[in-house]
Amino acid sequence: MNQPAFADSLHPVTWPEGYQAAASFTFDVDAESCTIAHDPSSARRMSLMSHQSYGPKIAVPRLLQILDRQDIKGTFFIPGFTAESYPDVVRRIADGGHEIAHHGYLHEPMQGIDAATEASYLDRGLEALANVAGVRPVGYRAPWWELNWQSPALLADRGFLYDSSLLDGDAPYRMAVAEGDSRDIVEIPVDWALDDWEQYAFYPGVTGSGVIESPAKALEMWTLEAQAHRSQGSCFVLTNHPFISGRPSRAVALEQLIERVKDLDGMWVTTLAAIAQHTKDTVQEIHTHARIDVPLFPGAGATFRPAQVKIPTLR
Numbered sequence: 001m002n003q004p005a006f007a008d009s010l011h012p013v014t015w016p017e018g019y020q021a022a023a024s025f026t027f028d029v030d031a032e033s034c035t036i037a038h039d040p041s042s043a044r045r046m047s048l049m050s051h052q053s054y055g056p057k058i059a060v061p062r063l064l065q066i067l068d069r070q071d072i073k074g075t076f077f078i079p080g081f082t083a084e085s086y087p088d089v090v091r092r093i094a095d096g097g098h099e100i101a102h103h104g105y106l107h108e109p110m111q112g113i114d115a116a117t118e119a120s121y122l123d124r125g126l127e128a129l130a131n132v133a134g135v136r137p138v139g140y141r142a143p144w145w146e147l148n149w150q151s152p153a154l155l156a157d158r159g160f161l162y163d164s165s166l167l168d169g170d171a172p173y174r175m176a177v178a179e180g181d182s183r184d185i186v187e188i189p190v191d192w193a194l195d196d197w198e199q200y201a202f203y204p205g206v207t208g209s210g211v212i213e214s215p216a217k218a219l220e221m222w223t224l225e226a227q228a229h230r231s232q233g234s235c236f237v238l239t240n241h242p243f244i245s246g247r248p249s250r251a252v253a254l255e256q257l258i259e260r261v262k263d264l265d266g267m268w269v270t271t272l273a274a275i276a277q278h279t280k281d282t283v284q285e286i287h288t289h290a291r292i293d294v295p296l297f298p299g300a301g302a303t304f305r306p307a308q309v310k311i312p313t314l315r
Ligand SMILES: [Zn+2]
Pocket: 028, 030, 034, 103, 107, 143, 144
């Protein structure tokens, strides 16, 4: 069955010959970095650190076996601190032919930081990945998916091809790095419903929902999402954290999901780098994000300029 590609003014993607949609399995190898960045004193908590180190120690090797068995390549977003802490694991990921991408140095909090600070995080992360694995990543995912308005230009300055942190689309698109800047990078959007954190993450005083869901439930909802992306011709991007999704029954469910996604007719299962390069090569249109002005109420002395975003027509 030939489905039309998902094509509108925001997402004018047509997939490579023979494919009608795309899917990518991504792994954020946060390990200890995300908890230490959130609260440096967490480094003194031996049990919490062991919960995080389960990722590189146990889960990554298991996940690499699954990817090998399924004959697909994944995209691994690796903070520089993780790379320096577990160099052998990171080199093993690279040796497996998987994509290594940038995820900050210490998974730093991004909200409210200035451009110089953010640039220093990017540069330190790049240095760590180069030193440990000899890799110059083309992809970036902001810690906690928290991109700043200044981030795209900082990424373009460093030659990045794509970012995968925004939440405003079902498919990749090219975005101007800033209003009035002629440069662009590719954005491959993500979704909290396609993040294992919300399904499984639990640690006293640290985690989000605090509910540990059944892998059967996660498998069901992610399968539904993959099927829907396939039928509308868009891009399924699953975000896993090895310390979460590498536990035994979750890893089994993930492998079942990979099998199901591969079985979807016309689904291109590949890395984010490949999807980004295809988008860069084939999409002409460049989307500019309008920054949002905070509306001030009468008497506050400023005018409110709504963003006036153009809404595309779905075909
Ligand atoms: Zn992360």
